[in-house]
Amino acid sequence: MNSTSKTDTLRAIRANILHCQGDPDDQPSTSNPKQALEYIEDGVLIIEKGLVQACGPSTSLAIPDSAVVHDFRGKLLVPGFVDTHVHYPQVDVIAAYGTQLLDWLERYTFPAEAQFNDEQHATSVAQFFLDELLKNGTTTALVFGTVHAASVDAFFTEASKRDLRMICGKVMMDRNAPPTVLDTAQSAYEDTKTLINRWHGKQRLDYAVTPRFAPTSSEAQLALAGQLLKEHPDVYLHTHMAENTDECDWVASLYPGHQDYLAVYEHFELVRKRSVFAHCIHLSDNAWKRMATADCSVAHCPCSNLFIGSGLFDLRSAQKHKIRVGLGSDIGGGDSFSILRNINEAYKIQQLQRHKLAPEQAFYMATLGGARALDLDDRIGNFDIGKEADFLIVDETATPLLKRRTQAQDNWYDRLFSLMMLGDDRCIERTFIMGEPIVYPSIE
Ligand code: GUN
Ligand code: ZN
Numbered sequence: 001m002n003s004t005s006k007t008d009t010l011r012a013i014r015a016n017i018l019h020c021q022g023d024p025d026d027q028p029s030t031s032n033p034k035q036a037l038e039y040i041e042d043g044v045l046i047i048e049k050g051l052v053q054a055c056g057p058s059t060s061l062a063i064p065d066s067a068v069v070h071d072f073r074g075k076l077l078v079p080g081f082v083d084t085h086v087h088y089p090q091v092d093v094i095a096a097y098g099t100q101l102l103d104w105l106e107r108y109t110f111p112a113e114a115q116f117n118d119e120q121h122a123t124s125v126a127q128f129f130l131d132e133l134l135k136n137g138t139t140t141a142l143v144f145g146t147v148h149a150a151s152v153d154a155f156f157t158e159a160s161k162r163d164l165r166m167i168c169g170k171v172m173m174d175r176n177a178p179p180t181v182l183d184t185a186q187s188a189y190e191d192t193k194t195l196i197n198r199w200h201g202k203q204r205l206d207y208a209v210t211p212r213f214a215p216t217s218s219e220a221q222l223a224l225a226g227q228l229l230k231e232h233p234d235v236y237l238h239t240h241m242a243e244n245t246d247e248c249d250w251v252a253s254l255y256p257g258h259q260d261y262l263a264v265y266e267h268f269e270l271v272r273k274r275s276v277f278a279h280c281i282h283l284s285d286n287a288w289k290r291m292a293t294a295d296c297s298v299a300h301c302p303c304s305n306l307f308i309g310s311g312l313f314d315l316r317s318a319q320k321h322k323i324r325v326g327l328g329s330d331i332g333g334g335d336s337f338s339i340l341r342n343i344n345e346a347y348k349i350q351q352l353q354r355h356k357l358a359p360e361q362a363f364y365m366a367t368l369g370g371a372r373a374l375d376l377d378d379r380i381g382n383f384d385i386g387k388e389a390d391f392l393i394v395d396e397t398a399t400p401l402l403k404r405r406t407q408a409q410d411n412w413y414d415r416l417f418s419l420m421m422l423g424d425d426r427c428i429e430r431t432f433i434m435g436e437p438i439v440y441p442s443i444e
Contacts, residue, residue, distance in 0.1 A: 010048050011435050012067040014058060015077035015393060017043035018412065019382040020368040024360040025319055037360050039412045045077060047389040050434030055383040070437070072393045075429060076419075078363075079382055080139025080390035081339040082370025085238075085278040085299030085328025087144040088129040088155055088168075089113050089122070094332040100309050101244040104333065105177075112332075113171075114180035116146040122154035129331075130158055134438060136337040137428040138329075139390035140371070140380055142238055142276055142299070143168040144210060147181050149191045156199045163203065163434055165380060165388065167236055169210030170195055174221045185221040189228065196232050204388070208236035208276075213243075214251045214264050222268040229269065236274045236374075241265065242287075243279035244310045262287045271296050274375050278328055279304075280318075281311040292321040297373040300365070302345035304330035312349050315357065326373035327365050339366045340423040347421065359417040389435040394419070398427040 017040040024036040044061045046054040054061055063069060093108040116122045133141060145151035145168055152170045159166040172188040173181065183191065192209060200207035209232075211217045211225045229237060242248055242261050255264045262283070265271050275296040283291075291298070300313050318325045327342050328334070336342065343362045350357040371381030379388050396415055397403035402422045406415045419427060431438055 008049055009435070010064060010067045011046070011070060012063040013045045013047070013070045013072060013077055013391075013393075013432075015043065015045075015072035015075045016041050016412070017045060017055060017077045017383065018363070018416070019055075019079050020360075020364045021382065023369065023372075024358065024364055034360055034413055036364065041412075042073060043077070045383060045389070045391070047435035050389055050436075052383050052385055052387045052389050054385065072429075076394040076396055078392050078394055079367040079380065080392055080431065080433075081137045081366045082326055082374065082376075082381070083133065083138045083141040083329050083339060084276060084297070084326030084370050084373050085301055086141050086331050086334075088126055088331075089116050089144070089146045089151060090332030091125055091129050091132070092332075095307075095335045096332070100246070101333070102246055102250070104308055109332070110178050110181050113146040114178065116151040117148045117180075119150040119154050122148070122151045123158065126155045126158040130162060130164065132337050134162075134431045134433075135428065136339065136425045137392045137394070137431060138337065138339055139392075139431065139433060140165045140374070140376065141167070142208060142236065142328075142374055144238070145170050147171045147173055147183050147188075149195055152195050152199070156202075156205050159205060160203050162438070165204040165376065165390065167206045167208050167238075167374065168199075169208035169236070169238055172209070172211040172221055172225060173216035174218050176216050185218055185224050188221055189224040192228055193231075196228070196235055200232070200235055206236060207232075208238035210238045211270075213240040213247070214261065215247065215254055219268075222264070222270065226269040229272070234274070236276060237270050237272070238276050239265070239270070239278070241277040241280055242282040243305075244308075245282060248282050260284060260287055262290060266290070266294075276326075276373065278330065279310065279313070281305060281313050283314070283317070285317065288317050288321045288323065292323050297324040297326065297375075299328035299330075299373070300325050300346065301328040301330035301334055302342045302349055303336045304328070304334035305349065306345055307335045308333045312352055313346075314353070315346075315350055316353070316355050324369070324373040325365060326370035336424070338424045340420055340427065343420045359413065359420060362420055363416065389432060391432050392428055393430040393432075394423075394427050395429045396423075396427065398423070398429070402427070
């Protein structure tokens with residue numbers, strides 16, 4: 001594993017450590033579901049050259065004399081959160097009133113995205129966006145740019161300055177939108193190729209081929225997206241699917257002769273490992289089965305699904321078919337950067353379907369499960385030795401209400417659920433990237 005840490009400082013972090021060792025759903029039904037999580041009361045995490053060197057109880061793990069010790073005893077230390085679907089250019093349309101998906105795109109989103117042909121504008125939004133992500137405890141994200149190549153250059157430049165593990169791509173869209181946000185099938189292919197060569201695999205950055213969704217790409221453009229995946233097999237594919245019923249009807253009319261929405265993407269060979277489909281609300285059991293066979297991933301975006309009124313995600317079907325699911329904030333359809341806020345809404349979405357989202361499953365989706373959905377679990381997601389040390393110090397008593405609620409709870413498992421229901425960015429006391437504590441220049 002390559003280290004890209006800026007300093008060689010040996011660090012020891014002392015806190016109560018919580019991380020996942022596996023998928024809680026994979027535990028035998030006879031075992032305690034909490035077993036997928038490891039909780040170490042008064043633990044130590046030792047970081048060398050930005051990577052995890054050791055993780056264990058303070059009583060049995062010797063802290064080297066040369067280590068800089070960060071004493072966060074009483075606080076919680078968890079892996080950085082993973083946001084598996086978000087649009088950085090939509091920061092300035094977050095919380096826009098009164099529309100559902102297709103009108104929301106026309107009225108708010110396309111005009112905001114049109115401004116990203118200006119690289120200076122893109123840079124200043126990327127700076128704010130990344131600082132806000134980190135302040136909320138999100139250390140890795142799969143990110144939409146806009147149709148403009150400059151938007152991706154600006155994003156990756158800022159992410160690389162912060163040494164972040166990020167995935168981004170230029171949106172491909174050549175129809176059904178204003179000319180200011182359109183490319184052509186050929187220009188999208190060429191720009192994407194240039195960006196892949198410039199950014200994919202550089203530092204901690206990876207590229208995602210990013211057709212917006214089937215309605216805004218011609219058949220020729222989706223075919224070229226498939227060709228890009230063949231030419232660059234280890235890049236990601238990132239798009240939207242089956243978010244809204246009007247969108248699904250539109251796809252059926254634009255792409256007649258295909259069995260369903262997924263079949264359109266299958267036809268152009270876009271459905272495979274390292275393909276991430278955001279939303280996936282309106283899918284048949286047959287489509288879930290085909291997705292499982294293809295081993296692609298799903299980004300579940302709870303705040304967005306409620307905010308723009310898209311529908312209730314069927315987590316049970318995804319789990320039944322063993323499909324990798326991560327959480328996505330989907331800023332600006334979503335109204336919160338906070339993965340904790342997204343877990344809160346995810347819990348309620350399952351409640352409305354008489355399904356229980358267990359705290360360990362939610363924590364898994366936010367960390368190791370999100371990393372698995374992005375095929376990055378060999379790098380991030382928990383504190384296995386050798387993983388990149390992106391992590392958070394969480395204060396479970398950050399607000400008076402949380403303090404009152406958690407004081408009455410004498411076990412970490414109950415406190416974790418309270419944190420998920422009542423917590424937000426106020427609970428993220430510090431974010432560390434590759435073992436280094438960071439500050440937020442454009443916010444603080
Ligand atoms: N479908 C196509 N484009 C978008 C977008 O920008 N946001 C969301 N939530 N769904 C989309
Ligand atoms: Zn989206």
